[in-house]
Amino acid sequence: MRQRPALSPIIAALPSTVPFVGPEAQERERGRAFRARIGANESSFGPSPRVIARMERVARDQWMYCDPDNYELKVAAAAHHDVAVENVVVGEGIDGLLSLVARMYVAPGDAVVTSLGAYPTFNFHIAGVGGRLATVPYENDRESLDGLLEAVVKERAPLVYLSNPDNPMGSWWEAKEVIRFIEALPETTMLVLDEAYGELGPASALPAIDISRPNVIRMRTFSKAYGLAGIRCGYAIAEAEVIRDFEKIRNHYGVSRMAQIAGVEALADQAYLETVVARVAAGRRRIADIAEQNGLKPLASATNFVTIDCGHDGPFALKVLQGLLSRDVFIRKPMAPGLDRCIRVSVGLDHELDVFAWELPGALAAARGN
């Protein structure tokens, strides 16, 4: 019997099954494509035409390594948010940055606080460093600021995660409530404030950026409103010393050259972004109308998706989801207790929402056993 190299203790203890199932995997299993891809909170409206044209022009330049400093993109993001270059770090999507934050602030056995049912990739990365999750239930379909705070104090957590606007519920807190939460946090607890949907909700939900505070990391992405989920690029804004600490472990050549170029161009076309924001708002209204026409309750949303209360329990909503999938409509749903009565539908193109409107009644009838 041959021996094997031993995994390090933290990795050896991790489960082999992981939570990542993309629509492509489902299509492979089903043997056919979805007719509506409205499940991953992508932007069906795509990136700005300027971004597309730029990407086409630079395709042939991809023989060159990316700039390991991500300099031009950091300059553009810093200018956009009126901070210094020293306050910005770029990563392989917010996911990549979350992996680094976990390594930076969590030692094995440390408790990390998040909401029960919040972003699973954060949880995945916390597990990956041997952290222990302390989860706080949502309250009225919002992340519970008071609950998170209480858990942070009780667990002496070095790290807490808050998504605002929230995924998977689409809910949000006004900036003044978020600021109150930040000010009440222990100074030794780092807050990851995930603002992936920040461009899509009310401006009043976004606190002014304060880079003097060493325990807040704000995260932004090109995956949502900017329509560039495929390029894998996000950035974090924080106090300069916090940003310097990312340098110690990040994969300096991790963000592609194409992504850096596309990101710069995307930030430069704010006029296009505004059109997307308007189209997303219209799409949310349309999804809400479709839900109501079917006797379901759409939740208010500050994101590019609408979470719909199906009016019964988790197993019922799961049947609705399955009915839609079997009708070639790719959507997703929250799975945590209390949230699992809902399905989550991303804003898509008109023809995709037509498909959703057409197929929802059948999926509901099947779920009800009619």
Next chain:
Amino acid sequence: MRQRPALSPIIAALPSTVPFVGPEAQERERGRAFRARIGANESSFGPSPRVIARMERVARDQWMYCDPDNYELKVAAAAHHDVAVENVVVGEGIDGLLSLVARMYVAPGDAVVTSLGAYPTFNFHIAGVGGRLATVPYENDRESLDGLLEAVVKERAPLVYLSNPDNPMGSWWEAKEVIRFIEALPETTMLVLDEAYGELGPASALPAIDISRPNVIRMRTFSKAYGLAGIRCGYAIAEAEVIRDFEKIRNHYGVSRMAQIAGVEALADQAYLETVVARVAAGRRRIADIAEQNGLKPLASATNFVTIDCGHDGPFALKVLQGLLSRDVFIRKPMAPGLDRCIRVSVGLDHELDVFAWELPGALAAARGN
């Protein structure tokens, strides 16, 4: 005085300065562009025209997330190497995969063996998990297989790194020697066999792939011969259980959609690859000729660069490097004792090698103080 969140002990102990200085950073500092970009072992010949055309066509599709399974690229890579999909994992370049390997096999305080002067990014990632490097000097400008083996046994190292063909010296071992090394390794020691330059050297340097062996991970990249350094994509081939362990911690959405598509297309155009390999061989001969015409000694190379012995000590070679940089020729050099007498010149386009040929005599004269 405000408190700060504490870094985890491993990260807190790391230096803030990092070894990554790209040519873009040098150009920013100099205030002008290089005339020859022949320092980062990129492929100035670029990717296949098929790859470029495909990238241009799919630019507009980048609103979709990448497939987190990297499925189509894994299928293509598996077919290319005649292994199963279960034997392949895709990452954000070999760099990204090295970061995962460090986390998988190295616990804090573990010794990890590599050659003194070998790939610094590997060392960076080992430091990032609290590993301790045990370095073995090169022998006759080759990595010392016997020396590495001895260090592995002495240090009870869980992990050892070997680049074949080698960077920064361009040297290589024949497959039978590598196999002898593998067979002599303790079964509990994982070997990272970095074959980034594998397509560019003699086929006789590449051992047949044996995915039954649980202590070897072979790494390949699209950054070198395939001319796609900017897309950040590489892959590892190993026994299926080893590959499954990567799933536990990798950033599942880390490799861009564009990279996955480009990688598939690149593997499909082996005819183009052959033309690149031939052009690289011609470029190596040209660089060697230029070196010899200047009284320097080019080392034999199985890569897309030529390492040139400048005939004196490290400080002299550093002056030659600086002379070339100041003459707008971007090259690099090894820094480790014994290797530091050399400069390293990547194969570039004809007009870039013309610039090198034109500027080298002046740089040499300046280094000699003439």
